[in-house]
Structures are given as C-alpha cells and as structure tokens.
Amino acid sequence: LAKTTQPISMDSYEGQEVNITCSHNNIATNDYITWYQQFPSQGPRFIIQGYKTKVTNEVASLFIPADRKSSTLSLPRVSLSDTAVYYCLVGDGLGTGGFKTIFGAGTRLFVKA
C-alpha cells in the first residue's frame, strides 16, 4: 500500500478556505485517494474519494494533479465545527491491496473564531 505524508496540524480562521495536501509518491495505477474526517470520541467519517483531476461534493473538493503523486483536500469557508482530524488514505480500489484500509496519523485542523 502506498505511504502517505500530510502535515501534522494546521490552523485557520472561520470563513477561510482550507487546503490540506497529502503526498503519496508511490501511488499505484489502481489506487484511489480517500479522505476521512474524525471528531473526538467518534469514528471517522468518509468525506470524498477520487482517482484523478477534480472531484467535488457538498462538503469538499479533491484536487489530484496529473501525476497523482499528491492530492489536496479543499474545505470552503470553514467553521468552528470543522475542527477535526483529517486522514488521507491511498488504497487499491480493485482489492489487490488486501481489502484493508490503512490510516496514518492525520492532519489536526484547528479553526479559530
């Protein structure tokens, strides 16, 4: 499974756009990129998943450059409630990676008023 590297922590202010970048230099052809959000004492929550270019949903956007060696999660106009840990995962969407989803240490985002 490809290893991911993301910042340990980030600070922002309410109303700002936050971009969290994840590096995955060894991403394989079949790998998808998935982001989760986790609040204290809760399980992670699926945010967004993509393979290439740009994916957008009601919560966030995911930007993936052509070489796919990194990806950026974009959260528009964050609020205090977006304070959480964000995990970037890279795995084999076709199952040959072993069916297990591996989490790293994540990025702790702290949104200030």
Added chain:
Amino acid sequence: DAGVTQSPTHLIKTRGQQVTLRCSPKSGHDTVSWYQQALGQGPQFIFQYYEEEERQRGNFPDRFSGHQFPNYSSELNVNALLLGDSALYLCASSFGRDYEKLFFGSGTQLSVL
C-alpha cells in the same frame, strides 16, 4: 436507516480478563472491519470479516479474535487483556468491494486497569 451501532459504549476491565465488543453494520452492508485507536493516533486495522470469514488481518496478536454472524453483525474478542489494550475500538462497515468507503460507529472505549 440505522448506521453502524456498537455496544457497549464504555467498558472497564482489569488485566487478564476477556472482553467481547459487538457491532451491527449499516443496513445493506456485508463487510465489517475492526480498528483500534489509541489516544492521539490514527485507527489501526485489526481485521476484516466478509461472508462470516476473516478476510484480512492486521498486525495484532492472536489474543484478538472475531466472528461475523449470518446477519452480518460482528464481535471482537480480546483475551488476556493488557494495559496497552486500552483504546477506542471502532467498527466500520462497507459493501462488497467498496471497502474503502467505510462507515464507522462511534466506538467502544475500553479501559484496562
């Protein structure tokens, strides 16, 4: 539509005891994965069950075992508890090969004294 439910929410045990944690997957999901999350760390993959069999296992000793029932619910058993087993235990469900889109429960907080 109920999401992933776990029981109990909190549990206190002493060293050497055994514990059983339970999980009911999201309706329509057939795969259950278990994770251990220590304070301040990302979730660590324990194992995954599909069609009542352990399909994949992480780097956990044999003291950790599980079971999946015909209704897709699952149990995690930990024998000979150690102090280091104190953690939040998370259950996640998914459907078929879409195992990277995990839906998590709120977890069971286990304290070993």
